[in-house]
Structures are given as structure tokens and as C-alpha cells.
Amino acid sequence: MLGHHRTAQPPATWTDPALSRFDPLSRIICLDDFDRGFCGWTQLVGNYEDSLDSMLPGYAQHTSPMLSSLAHWDAGSHNSVDGNYALKIATRPRRGAQNVAIKRLTFREAGPIRMEAYVTFKPEATELKLSESDIRSFGFLFDLQVGDRHGAGGERVMPHMRFLNARDGEHVQRWQFKRRSVPIIPLGTENKTISHYHLAPEDWEDLPGGDQRLCYNEIPTKVNWHYIRFDFDLASMTCTGFRCNDREFDVSGFDSLRLPAMKNLWCMLNLAFFAETDTDKRAFLYLDSVCLSGDF
Template sequence: MAGALQRQDPKLGRFDPLPRILVHDDFDRGFCGWTQLVGNYEHSLDSMLPGYSQHTSPMLSTLGHWDAGSHGGVDGSYALKLATRPRAGAQNVSIKRLTFRRRGPIRLEAYFTFKPEASALRLSETDVRAFGFLFDLQVGDRAGAGGERVMPHVRFLNAEGGAHVQKWQFKRQRVPVNPIGTEGKTISHYHLAPEGWEDLAEGQQSLCYNEIPTKVNWHYLCFDFDLETMACTGFRCNDRFFDVSGFDSLRLPAMKNLWCMLNLAFFIETDTDKRSFGYLDGICLSEGV
């Protein structure tokens, strides 16, 4: 009965959640807890790693465009917008910070789209470098010294160096962890650096990209992860189900103040000296019971 009622709900019917819904973010209701990913600092903002200093806050957007007005969201007026700076390789990240109450299966579902700033009368299909998402997870405090901080990363590499690539990738390579400040309480690492991405098995996918630079089409993604085993159990985008048997996450020793962390982030990266935009409308995070 619950499943039948959910399928009739115009907001939830486009998702396939696990039995308990933890998050259902429709940005017609506002930001829903999504915010700028601010880098760690101590005593001075200048101590922040450079990768984080480029980030700006997400925006609520009607997907306005110059030739016909606004697209709006999937089923309402607003979507969450991430915008890069107009510099090749620039990134922006939006994050939602949570904690978990049980270790078990979780499922992320979202509707997304991306496009470059429509500043030229040409398709510009290779101006966006990448769009992706990540979790930042850590075990509970009872795990002790053997616990891990686990960070599954997934991106759609759309283009690189002006050439279309169109494939899904993951990242498990650790990056340097830097001490921040002088008190020994804060560290930082820029885990979205361009190095270390690996191709997902048979991860090539051509996404719908409409005929002029102001048009968008929404895409569906679904990512399954088990907090008990800290392993990815499934990934799909639109009609494609991908082999995740070779998938792994970036792993670090547990940190002393991040127990039961369940952070979720989305990011966008540009390939040209032009702003790129990532949009989200409808994010559902659910868990098994």
C-alpha cells in the first residue's frame, strides 16, 4: 500500500527509494540544507587550501536564459544551481551535512542537468568538463583506531581539452593531507584535484544535450552504497546500469571529530574560460530498514 501511494505522489513517484526516506529535497521549498563547501581554516581564511577558496554558494535558479525566458525545474519553478568561475578547470561544490543512525544500505537518487553559460551562439557541448557527486562518510565512534573515513566519488567526464569524452569515472587515489594552522586540531585535503580518476567499467554514455546552448534535458541517477561494508552496490544513469565490481572509494584513517558522518556533495567543473552550471531538482536519499 505504501509503495502504491508513493507512486501516485507526483513528487515521490519519480524515485525508487528504499523503505525509509531520509531526505527529499525539492528546491521550490528553498535550499533544503545545501550550502557551499568551505575549506578548513584556522586563525585566517588564507590558511584554506586553494582548491576550496574558489567555491561559492549555490543558488536557487529558474534556469533563466536570454532567448526564451526560463526553463524552471523538473516540476516547479526552482532548481539548485552550482556555477563555476570563468576559468578552465574551475570547480564548484555544494554539500549537505548529515549523520547516520544505522549502518546499512543507502540509496541516492537525483535529477540533474548541466550546461555552459550561453554567451555564444553555438552549441558549446564541450565547454563543461565534468559533473559529479560524492559522499563523505565515517564510521561511528565505537570503531576506534581501526575505523575509516570513506569517500566514494563519481563523475561524468563530459569533455577534456575541447574534445568530447562522455564517460563515468570514480576516484580512490588518496591525495596529500595537509595540517592547517598551528594547534594540531585541523587538517585538509582537496580530494577533487584532477589527478587519480579511473574509468568505470564500460562507463561510456552519451547523455542528451539539446541543439542550442540555452536548452537543457534532465537526467536521472541512482547510486547504492552499504554503510555496513562501506562498499558501492549499484549505479545507474537513465536507462544504463553500470558494473561497479571494480569500484572503490578514497579511504583515510578515521578522524577524531567526524563520527557517523554522512555528507553528500555535488560538483561541476568547466573546461573553458567560461562559467559552467550544474543544476539539481529533486534529491532523494533513502535507507533500508
């Protein structure tokens, strides 16, 4: 008599089409596919007190992200990877302008996390030429803070990564990070609100070995989607890995912007994406989907 043979269950990523394009850790924190709407992503509004005019100029330029079918003038809509809509982050049409979309969470365990996303970038197609150097940069950042039990000596930690596509009209195509602290500016009169603009163009450093040529199709309305993966350990507050498409990068020289812990941001787990234009036309960063997972 033949014994019973129990077939092992396949991983969830084999059977769930929404997960099959990702390599998540053991627990899914959020899986955002923008065919379902905004999924909690919103405009990065700067801090203010008493008056909106107290907001720092870097934040005042930001606008809300949009749901987009990637419409363009020559063929209708490009659409997303497997549906209709992506999240569109669009700058103002002014050289050096930036825009940021953010998702605000907190964490329940200080352990490993992994962010994965499918993204693409283009300038607004206002000219009949490729315009491959019109986007200055796109990237992502986390805004993290330890739990309240750390007390004195805890940190607010902000890993930043950007792809510097072009500068002053010249292609660069290099991944960079930022670790130098920026000035903290108090707002108002009640000693409750401060602000700092951490996406200023100064103090970006080249990621060692971070040169990469990304796919950028032959006319100004075509796009190709790119895979990004970033690993971070919330216990040690260190980056443990970074990948874009087929390239795994050495992150031994990577560090984050670090500030003293702030009195009302305990267990913060914020994730943001940003775009920046190098010309007087809008730069677009599109997010098809974002998966944030953890191992706890």
C-alpha cells in the same frame, strides 16, 4: 454471502507526486525539492585555522549555490522538472575551475543507502553555438565515516563519481571514479584542523563500461533532465549499484577514497555535487531534486 475483500494499499510512490519519480528504499532520509528552498544545501567551505588565507586554493574558489529558474536570454526561463526552481552550482569563468554544493548529515544506522537525483548541465550561453564540450565534468561524492565505537582501524570513506564530459575541447563522455588518497595537510598550530583537496584533476579512473552519451539539446540554452541513482552500503562501506537514465553500470571495479577515521567526524553522512569547466566560461550543474533513502 460474499466475503469482505481488502484491497492492498498502493506504495507511497504511487500516491505521492514528490516521490513518484524516485525508487527509494524503505525509509526516506531526506527528499529535497528546491522549489521549497535550499533544503540544507550550502557551499563547501574549506577548513581553516587562525586565518582564511590558510584555506587550500581548491576550496577558496568555491561559492554558494543558488536557487535558479534556469533563466536564459532567448526565451526567458526553462524552470525545473515540475516547478520553478532548481539548485544551481556555478563555477568561476576560468578553465579548470570547480564548484561544490554539500549537504551535511549523520547516519543512525550503518545500512544500505540510496541517492537519487534529477540533474542537468550546461555552460553559460555566452555564444551562439552549442558549446557541448565546454563543461569538463560534473559529479557527486559522499563523505562518510564509521561510528565512534569502531575506534582504531575505522575509516573515513569518500565515494567519488564524475561524468567526464570533455577534456581540452574534445568530447569524452565517460563515468569515472577516484580511490587514491590525497595528501593530508595540517592547518594552524593547535593540531586540531587538517585539510585535503580530493577533487583535484589527478587520479581519476575510468569506470569499466562507463562510456555513455547523454542528451544534450541542439542550442546552448536548452536542457534535458537526467536521472542518477547510486547505492552504497554503510556497513561494508562498498558501492552496490550505479545507474544513469536507462543504463545500469557494473560497479565491481569501483572503490572509494579511504582515509583513517578522524577524531571528530563520527557517523558522518555528507553528500555533495560538483561541476567543472573546460573553458573560460562558467559551467552550470542544476539539481531539480534529490532523494536520499535507507533500508533500516
